[in-house]
Amino acid sequence: MKFYFAPFHGISLRLFRNVFFNHFGGFDAVMAPFVAAVPASHLKPSYFSDTYPLSDTLPLIPQIMGNNAQDIADTAAYLYDLGFEKVNLNLGCPMPKITRKRRACGLMPFADEIEQIVDRVCETSPVKFSLKMRLGMFSAEESIAILNRVNNYPLDEVIIHARLGIQQYEGEADRQAFRTCYQVCRLPLCYNGDVFTKEDFCSVTWQFPNLRAVMLGRGMLQNPFLLEEIKENMISAEEKNKRFAVFYQDLISAYQQYFPCQTIIVNRLKELWKYFYHFAPLSDAGLQQLLRQQGDAFLSATCQLAEKSFI
Numbered sequence: 030m031k032f033y034f035a036p037f038h039g040i041s042l043r044l045f046r047n048v049f050f051n052h053f054g055g056f057d058a059v060m061a062p063f064v065a066a067v068p069a070s071h072l073k074p075s076y077f078s079d080t081y082p083l084s085d086t087l088p089l090i091p092q093i094m095g096n097n098a099q100d101i102a103d104t105a106a107y108l109y110d111l112g113f114e115k116v117n118l119n120l121g122c123p124m125p126k127i128t129r130k131r132r133a134c135g136l137m138p139f140a141d142e143i144e145q146i147v148d149r150v151c152e153t154s155p156v157k158f159s160l161k162m163r164l165g166m167f168s169a170e171e172s173i174a175i176l177n178r179v180n181n182y183p184l185d186e187v188i189i190h191a192r193l194g195i196q197q198y199e200g201e202a203d204r205q206a207f208r209t210c211y212q213v214c215r216l217p218l219c220y221n222g223d224v225f226t227k228e229d230f231c232s233v234t235w236q237f238p239n240l241r242a243v244m245l246g247r248g249m250l251q252n253p254f255l256l257e258e259i260k261e262n263m264i265s266a267e268e269k270n271k272r273f274a275v276f277y278q279d280l281i282s283a284y285q286q287y288f289p290c291q292t293i294i295v296n297r298l299k300e301l302w303k304y305f306y307h308f309a310p311l312s313d314a315g316l317q318q319l320l321r322q323q324g325d326a327f328l329s330a331t332c333q334l335a336e337k338s339f340i
């Protein structure tokens with residue numbers, strides 16, 4: 030079984046990844062947040078500043094988004110030439126301003142177009158290409174239609190977040206609907222969605238024993254020790270607090286070296302505390318109170334929390 034770290038647009042950027050994976054290792058690969066596929070004439074190394082030059086400690090899979098087969102094929106081939114063995118296509122983002130333009134999850138109802146994209150990429154370059162999708166935008170029948178079209182292509186793998194686009198992040202991952210994908214898919218398959226505990230992981234892999242990989246997302250942000258726990262490491266609360274506090278200090282130092290202004294640093298950290306507060310543990314009201322703090326007050330409150338969160 031392989032483990033991937035999910036992409037988080039605006040959160041799991043290079044600086045965060047490098048600090049986080051220095052402290053919480055064990056993943057086989059990390060997927061970078063998406064960038065738009067662009068025409069060949071716009072491609073230059075600096076466009077991929079979050080992923081290139083490579084500085085990640087773990088194998089990194091860049092992710093692209095778009096709906097133009099030629100642009101996607103050119104962007105994937107360019108990334109391959111920059112040294113990335115694998116490239117992923119985002120078919121999962123549910124944000125209306127993106128799906129309205131038939132991109133990401135908004136492309137899922139159009140299996141023909143997705144097949145054209147896959148066909149063009151496979152024809153253009155030896156890059157190992159994969160799809161990260163949901164069950165569908167409106168209905169789980171969409172993923173089945175797509176799988177039936179792409180099953181015979183030499184795709185590297187298919188990653189499925191077991192929700193519909195219209196659900197956004199609400200409700201629960203639908204493992205029953207994922208089962209149909211599992212039965213139809215002849216490509217290596219990765220499960221994604223709502224793995225928050227070791228028990229969640231065990232029940233997913235018990236239900237779907239032939240998965241190639243599981244992708245962990247919010248579960249890792251809500252408990253950075255999740256993968257170690259899944260891999261049987263029992264870690265005492267005392268050690269967790271010690272390790273988390275050191276990680277958090279390193280993250281603040283990295284942000285302080287890179288960002289010119291404290292407001293940017295605090296805003297970035299606030300995005301993270303929307304996940305960290307689960308283990309802190311803070312009530313919703315406690316989180317709102319924390320998020321209202323500014324500058325040094327926020328930094329010192331969160332450093333104190335980091336030292337005594339795990340109980």
Ligand SMILES: Cc1cc2nc3c(=O)[nH]c(=O)nc-3n(C[C@H](O)[C@H](O)[C@H](O)COP(=O)(O)O)c2cc1C
Nearest residue numbers: 035036037038062063119190222223224245246247
């Ligand atoms: C703030 C945020 C940003 C995300 N950015 C991306 C992204 O850039 N690309 C992508 O494929 N998925 C993105 N996702 C989806 C996650 O990668 C993942 O598929 C989703 O959270 C479900 O997995 P989980 O339940 O384990 O978190 C994002 C999710 C969130 C909450």
